[in-house]
Amino acid sequence: MLIDHADKHLLSAVVEKSIKYEKGRRLPIHSIHKWWSRRFVMVYRFIFASYLLKDSNEVLSCMERPWSLREKASGKTFYEPFAGGGTGLAEAAMAGWNVYGSEINPIATEVASAELQIVCNGIPKEYFLQICKILDIALERLRDCWYIYDGVISYTLISRGEVPTWVSSIRRGGKKYKVILCPSCKSLFLYQGNSNNSRIHCKVCEEEITVSIKPIVPLQENLPEVAPGWRAFLIEYRRKNGKKRWEKQWVNLLIDKEGRNLLTKSVRKAHSLLKEYREHLKLLEHVTFNNLFEGRRLHREGGFRNLANLFTSKQLVASILFSKLCSEKLNKKYWTLAKIALSDSAKTTNLLAKWYPITGEPVPATAMKTYWVPTYTAETNPLAHVPETLTPLARNTIASAVRAQQRAYKYIKGHGGNHKVKWRLYNISAEKVSLPERIDLAVVDPPYTDESRWRYTSLSLVHYAQFILFNSIVGQKLPPLPQSIEVQEITYNKKRYFEVLSKVLRHISMKLATNGRVIFMFNTTKEKLWSALLKVMREANLYPTAIYWTLGEVPGGLARSKLRGLFLIVLARGHINQKPYIVFKEPLEKANNFMRISHEVENKAYQRLLRALNRYYY
Numbered sequence: 001m002l003i004d005h006a007d008k009h010l011l012s013a014v015v016e017k018s019i020k021y022e023k024g025r026r027l028p029i030h031s032i033h034k035w036w037s038r039r040f041v042m043v044y045r046f047i048f049a050s051y052l053l054k055d056s057n058e059v060l061s062c063m064e065r066p067w068s069l070r071e072k073a074s075g076k077t078f079y080e081p082f083a084g085g086g087t088g089l090a091e092a093a094m095a096g097w098n099v100y101g102s103e104i105n106p107i108a109t110e111v112a113s114a115e116l117q118i119v120c121n122g123i124p125k126e127y128f129l130q131i132c133k134i135l136d137i138a139l140e141r142l143r144d145c146w147y148i149y150d151g152v153i154s155y156t157l158i159s160r161g162e163v164p165t166w167v168s169s170i171r172r173g174g175k176k177y178k179v180i181l182c183p184s185c186k187s188l189f190l191y192q193g194n195s196n197n198s199r200i201h202c203k204v205c206e207e208e209i210t211v212s213i214k215p216i217v218p219l220q221e222n223l224p225e226v227a228p229g230w231r232a233f234l235i236e237y238r239r240k241n242g243k244k245r246w247e248k249q250w251v252n253l254l255i256d257k258e259g260r261n262l263l264t265k266s267v268r269k270a271h272s273l274l275k276e277y278r279e280h281l282k283l284l285e286h287v288t289f290n291n292l293f294e295g296r297r298l299h300r301e302g303g304f305r306n307l308a309n310l311f312t313s314k315q316l317v318a319s320i321l322f323s324k325l326c327s328e329k330l331n332k333k334y335w336t337l338a339k340i341a342l343s344d345s346a347k348t349t350n351l352l353a354k355w356y357p358i359t360g361e362p363v364p365a366t367a368m369k370t371y372w373v374p375t376y377t378a379e380t381n382p383l384a385h386v387p388e389t390l391t392p393l394a395r396n397t398i399a400s401a402v403r404a405q406q407r408a409y410k411y412i413k414g415h416g417g418n419h420k421v422k423w424r425l426y427n428i429s430a431e432k433v434s435l436p437e438r439i440d441l442a443v444v445d446p447p448y449t450d451e452s453r454w455r456y457t458s459l460s461l462v463h464y465a466q467f468i469l470f471n472s473i474v475g476q477k478l479p480p481l482p483q484s485i486e487v488q489e490i491t492y493n494k495k496r497y498f499e500v501l502s503k504v505l506r507h508i509s510m511k512l513a514t515n516g517r518v519i520f521m522f523n524t525t526k527e528k529l530w531s532a533l534l535k536v537m538r539e540a541n542l543y544p545t546a547i548y549w550t551l552g553e554v555p556g557g558l559a560r561s562k563l564r565g566l567f568l569i570v571l572a573r574g575h576i577n578q579k580p581y582i583v584f585k586e587p588l589e590k591a592n593n594f595m596r597i598s599h600e601v602e603n604k605a606y607q608r609l610l611r612a613l614n615r616y617y618y
Contacts, residue, residue: 002059003050003517003570004545008586010046010056011548015587017042017063018551019594026087028411029094029118032404033111033344035085036369036459039445039521039566043550044091047519047568048073051441062095067416070096076440081430081504086112088443089425093119094416097441099423102433104488106479107343107460107467109427114340115408116425122418123409127334131341131402132390134325139383141321144269145314146381148251148262151239154384154394155362156263157355158230159376160302162215166196167234169360170248179250179360181234182209183217186254188234196358213357215375223253224263226379227312227351229303232263236360238384238393246386246393270313277320280472284308284316284465291483294371294458298352302373307465310350318349318382319466322398323473339470341401342382346462348396349382361395366459429488431503439511445521446501447491449529457486498536505540509573518542518571523552523563525605530612538616542571544580547613549587549606562601564591567609579618 018040021027027041042063049062052072062068073096080088083101085108092099093116103109139146146153157167168179170190177190185205193200198211210216223231235251251259274281284307289295298304308316319342326338347353352365354372362378365371385392385399392400412418426433447456457464460482467479490497508518520537524530537544552566565588570580584606591597 001051001515001517002054002056003047004572005581006046006050006059006546006548006583007056008583010050010059011550011583011587012590013060014042014046014063015551015590016594019591023595028404028407029090029115030085030087032114032118032401032408033085033340034347034364034366034463035108035111036366036454036456037447037553038085038087039553040551041087041091043566043568044088044443045095046550047441047443048078048092048095048097051517052076065416066091066095067419070416070419073097077436077438079435079439079442079508081433081442081444081508082446083112083425084108084445086115086425088445089423090115090119093421093423094412094419096419096421098421098436100425100433100436100439101423102426102428102430104427104429105456105460105485106427107463108456109425110336110467111340113425114336116423117336118405118408119412120418120420120423122412123337123405126331127337128390128402128406130330130334131338132388134322134329135383135385135390135399136387137329138318138321138325139385139387142314142318142383145266145317146383148235148237148259148266149239149249151237151249152246152384152393153235153237153381154248155236155355155378155380156226156232157234157236157376157378158226158232159215159219160229161219161375163217163219163233163376164213164215164357165209165217166211166213166357168236168250168357178211179357180209180211181217181254182207184209186252188250188252220254222260224260224267226263226267226314228309230312230351230379232379235259235263267313270317273317274313277317280320280469281308281316283468283472283478287464287468287481292458292461292486293455294461298371298373302352304351307461307468310352310462310465312351312379315349315379315382316469319346319469320473322383323470326470327474335470335474335476337405339467341398341405342470343463343466344401344404345382345396345398346466348394349380350462351377351379352462353377353380364396365462369454369459371459371461429490429500431500431507433507435507435511437511438513438516439508440513440516442508442512442516442518443521444501444504444508444518446497447489448524449491449494449497455486455489455491457482457489498532501533502536502539505536505542509540509542512573516573517545520569520571521552521566522569523566523605525563525601525608527608527612530609531615534612534616537569537571541573543574543576543617544569544613545572545576546570546581547584547609548582549584549602551591562598563605564595564597565602565605567605580613
């Protein structure tokens with residue numbers, strides 16, 4: 001099998017293709033919903049192709065055209081016990097494998113299921129037409145909440161205390177301008193300059209201003225409160241100008257008394273509507289943050305006590321009305337897609353998103369695998385879109401999420417078309433899964449064990465809120481409480497981590513076909529951890545045939561870990577006398593051509609893996 005001895009040129013090509021296709025953005029089929037630690041699709045495609053093929057050039061071709069593997073993959077079974085958002089499962093289905101998977105998080109399970117449904121069945125045009133009508137009706141019914149001066153509100157900038165002088169950005173006539181707020185006269189004006197922290201003069205009162213995105217200007221007390229402790233200071237709205245253009249305009253609430261009154265009325269309207277939906281709101285209020293990993297910090301640093309606190313009243317009303325309209329006007333078979341769209345929009349339509357004046361858009365709440373607790377942010381309108389279309393008028397709205405589904409569907413149509421395979425996805429802990437009779441290929445990509453890093457359940461809080469609202473309104477079973485899921489995550493304690501991993505590997509080993517392979521994905525600089533992992537592999541009667549370095553996920557410069565690599569440990573069942581074939585140096589050097597890689601850190605992880613390997617296998 002080529003997967004046991006893939007050469008350095010092939011592994012370097014895997015790295016290069018990963019960067020080429022997905023360094024900035026995941027492929028459309030894997031972009032329908034936010035999930036964390038998604039692996040590069042080219043890594044999975046390399047695994048699938050090199051298991052089935054013998055020639056490197058054929059593997060490279062099938063990495064570009066994974067559907068070319070369908071004939072060879074027919075009847076073979078792929079299994080992934082820690083499936084996450086479903087990248088591996090969807091790629092396997094595209095390539096023609098029968099697919100089995102499991103994932104403890106109900107949000108991730110439904111996201112992965114939606115991806116598999118798109119790959120296997122596509123999305124009928126009827127769905128998009130119905131959703132478009134629902135968004136139009138919802139926006140019109142909430143006109144009092146989301147319109148101002150005959151324009152659709154995109155964002156309401158809000159703060160818990162202070163605000164920056166550089167509040168947003170805009171392009172006009174092909175040029176980019178900063179939107180500056182003068183602390184002295186409270187006026188807004190446009191400024192074309194290059195740097196943050198520069199000193200300029202107000203175009204109205206001529207007072208000197210420091211251009212800054214940091215919260216440095218105190219808010220006045222008479223500004224409208226849109227949520228407890230959050231006061232609004234600026235509204236960005238879009239008004240139609242001509243046939244197609246929807247121009248960006250602002251309401252400066254610091255000096256516009258009528259604007260303040262209109263916003264106050266809209267908040268009161270939302271509070272009034274929420275009284276009608278009290279039974280659904282209570283479900284969010286009952287999910288408190290006392291026993292949740294991220295929840296405790298949110299309570300401590302931001303005063304957030306429960307799921308309802310993560311949203312403004314207007315955002316909650318929009319989510320509830322959208323869900324009610326889906327229940328009434330959307331075909332039941334499309335409810336999962338609609339729920340996924342509502343949930344994905346929550347990554348910016350919540351109080352934990354971070355407003356970023358440099359782009360004039362919010363940054364998703366969990367962009368850094370932890371929640372922001374911002375001093376100032378934006379109340380994003382989840383319904384902001386151009387009526388009668390799915391064109392969004394803000395970042396990550398419901399319309400944006402539906403368009404992402406549309407792109408995913410078009411991507412599959414243009415890349416091999418829909419292909420029905422047998423698939424089953426379990427929403428249970430991996431050690432409890434009833435495995436198929438035979439497994440040809442498995443990928444085991446467990447979460448890391450550093451307890452101080454994160455919990456995927458805690459990172460999903462804004463999504464849990466939307467799932468709870470949607471399910472309660474359409475009459476579906478509610479997802480389990482986040483607390484009950486978080487304690488089952490295997491990162492919760494190391495004893496459980498290795499107990500579950502041991503059971504999972506033993507079960508896979510028992511079902512592994514004669515020529516079957518298990519690909520274990522991991523990286524760490526801790527030799528004790530490598531030793532513990534390899535011990536579990538050997539106890540499961542799994543022996544390494546090859547080890548390859550490739551790229552893992554590529555976090556930004558603010559990421560906590562300097563590790564960028566990922567080791568693929570190829571395992572076969574039964575004793576193997578020879579040492580594994582290893583490719584490390586060449587793909588690492590290839591990656592270094594495209595991005596910043598710490599050779600010292602990656603080599604440290606590699607050397608400690610080798611020492612642990614010699615201890616437990618040779």
